[in-house]
Amino acid sequence: MEPVASPTDDTTLKTLFEYIDVTAHTPTENGDVTGCDHTFRFTEQWADKNGIDVIDLYQFLNAHGGFCDCEVCFNVEGALFDEEFEDEEE
Numbered sequence: 001m002e003p004v005a006s007p008t009d010d011t012t013l014k015t016l017f018e019y020i021d022v023t024a025h026t027p028t029e030n031g032d033v034t035g036c037d038h039t040f041r042f043t044e045q046w047a048d049k050n051g052i053d054v055i056d057l058y059q060f061l062n063a064h065g066g067f068c069d070c071e072v073c074f075n076v077e078g079a080l081f082d083e084e085f086e087d088e089e090e
C-alpha cells in the first residue's frame with residue numbers, strides 16, 4: 001500500500017492534537033466534559049478552521065490508526081511524534 005501523504009505540515013498537524021485535547025476536556029456551560037463521542041467531530045471542526053480537505057485528512061488519520069478524535073490523539077500522535085508521548089500510567 002502507498003503511504004498516505006499528510007494533507008498538511010507537521011507544525012499544523014500538531015495543532016490538531018492540541019485542539020482535540022483542549023476541546024474534548026474543556027467543560028461546556030453545563031459543566032459537562034464532552035470527550036470523544038467516537039466520531040471525528042473535533043477533527044472536522046479543526047479541518048474547517050484550517051482550510052484542510054477533511055477527506056484527505058481522514059485518509060491520513062485512518063492510515064495511522066486514528067478512527068475517532070481520541071484515537072487521533074493516542075494513535076496518530078503516538079505514531080508520528082513518538083518522542084512527545086508520555087506514559088502516565090504507574
Ligand SMILES: [Zn+2]
Pocket residue numbers: 036037038039068069070071
Ligand atoms: Zn474516541
